[in-house]
Amino acid sequence: MNPLNIAIAGAGGRMGHILIETILQTPDARLAGALDRAGSPGLGADAAAFLGQASGVAIESDLAKGLAGAQYLIDFTRPEGTLAHLAYCAEHGIKMIIGTTGFDEAGKAAIAAAAKKTAIVFAPNMSVGVNVTLKLLQQAAKALSVGYDIEVIEAHHRHKVDAPSGTALKMGEVIADALGRDLKQCAVYAREGVTGERDPSSIGFATIRGGDIVGDHTVLFAGTGERIEISHKSSSRVTYAHGALRAARFLADKATGLYDMNDVLSLND
Ligand SMILES: NC(=O)C1=CN([C@@H]2O[C@H](COP(=O)(O)OP(=O)(O)OC[C@H]3O[C@@H](n4cnc5c(N)ncnc54)[C@H](OP(=O)(O)O)[C@@H]3O)[C@@H](O)[C@H]2O)C=CC1
Numbered sequence: 203m204n205p206l207n208i209a210i211a212g213a214g215g216r217m218g219h220i221l222i223e224t225i226l227q228t229p230d231a232r233l234a235g236a237l238d239r240a241g242s243p244g245l246g247a248d249a250a251a252f253l254g255q256a257s258g259v260a261i262e263s264d265l266a267k268g269l270a271g272a273q274y275l276i277d278f279t280r281p282e283g284t285l286a287h288l289a290y291c292a293e294h295g296i297k298m299i300i301g302t303t304g305f306d307e308a309g310k311a312a313i314a315a316a317a318k319k320t321a322i323v324f325a326p327n328m329s330v331g332v333n334v335t336l337k338l339l340q341q342a343a344k345a346l347s348v349g350y351d352i353e354v355i356e357a358h359h360r361h362k363v364d365a366p367s368g369t370a371l372k373m374g375e376v377i378a379d380a381l382g383r384d385l386k387q388c389a390v391y392a393r394e395g396v397t398g399e400r401d402p403s404s405i406g407f408a409t410i411r412g413g414d415i416v417g418d419h420t421v422l423f424a425g426t427g428e429r430i431e432i433s434h435k436s437s438s439r440v441t442y443a444h445g446a447l448r449a450a451r452f453l454a455d456k457a458t459g460l461y462d463m464n465d466v467l468s469l470n471d
C-alpha cells in the first residue's frame with residue numbers, strides 16, 4: 203500500500219508537533235514536508251527535532267520546497283497562513299485538511315472557491331467526540347425549542363487567539379439551523395452593564411481563557427425548574443490529529459470538493 207504523503211503547516215506549533223508525532227507513528231502515513239512562516243525560529247531544523255528524532259524532513263517557509271513531495275497538506279495555523287497555502291495547493295492539486303479557525307466570510311469563500319480545484323476537508327474541530335456532540339445538540343435543540351434559553355460556554359488555554367472558538371461557533375450554527383434561526387441575527391457574544399432581560403430567541407456565548415485547557419465546550423439549555431448541559435472536554439490534542447489523518451484518508455479518492463467531518467465520519471443524516 204502506498205502511504206499518504208502528508209506535509210504539515212505550522213510545524214512548530216502545538217498542533218504541528220502532535221501531527222508530526224502522530225504521522226511518524228502511523229504506518230499508512232509518511233511525513234513528506236513541513237512548513238512554518240518566514241521568520242520562524244525552527245526553519246531549517248529537522249521537523250522531528252522536538253522529539254529528539256530525525257525525520258529527514260526540514261522545516262521550510264518556501265512552499266515549493268516544503269510541498270515538493272506532498273499530496274496532502276494538513277494546516278492548523280492562522281487564517282492568513284492557511285489562505286496563502288490554499289492558493290498554492292489549489293494551483294498544484296495538493297489536497298488540504300484545514301483545521302485553522304477564525305476565518306472571516308471572505309476567507310471561507312476563498313476555501314470554497316479553492317475546493318473547485320482541489321479536495322479539501324475544512325472543520326473547526328476534528329475530534330470524533332465533538333462531531334458526535336454536534337449531532338446531539340441538533341436533536342436537543344429541536345426537542346427544547348420552546349422555553350429553554352441556550353448558552354454556549356467554551357474554555358481554552360491562555361495562548362488561543364480567536365474567540366469564541368471555531369467549535370463554539372459551529373455549535374451555535376448547528377443549534378440555530380435546527381431552530382430555523384440565523385446565528386448572525388441571534389448570537390450574543392458579550393454582556394456588560396445594563397443589558398436588559400434576555401431575549402428568548404438569542405443564543406449566548408461565553409469565553410474562558412486560561413492555563414493549559416485543551417478545549418472544553420458546554421451548551422446549556424436553561425428552562426424553568428431544570429437545566430440540561432451537553433459537554434465535551436478534550437484532554438489531549440491527539441484526538442484532533444487522529445481526526446485530521448482520517449480526513450486525509452477520506453480525501454484519497456477525491457479530486458475536488460469541500461467536505462467536513464460529517465462527511466469523513468459518515469455522520470450525515
Ligand atoms: N480543527 C481542529 O480540530 C483544531 C483546530 N485548532 C486550530 O488550529 C490553529 C492552530 O492552533 P495551535 O497549533 O494551538 O496554534 P500555535 O500558535 O501553537 O501554532 C500555529 C502555527 O502556525 C504558524 N503560523 C502562524 N502564522 C502563520 C502564517 N501567517 N503563515 C504560516 N504559518 C503561520 C505558527 O508559527 P509561529 O509560532 O512562528 O508564529 C505556528 O507554527 C488555531 O486556529 C486553532 O484554533 C486547534 C486544535 C484543533
Ligand SMILES: O=C(O)C1=N[C@H](C(=O)O)C[C@H](O)C1
Nearest residue numbers: 303326327362367368369417
Ligand atoms: O485553539 C485551540 O486549541 C482549539 N481550537 C479549535 C476551536 O477554535 O474550536 C478546536 C479546539 O477547541 C482547540
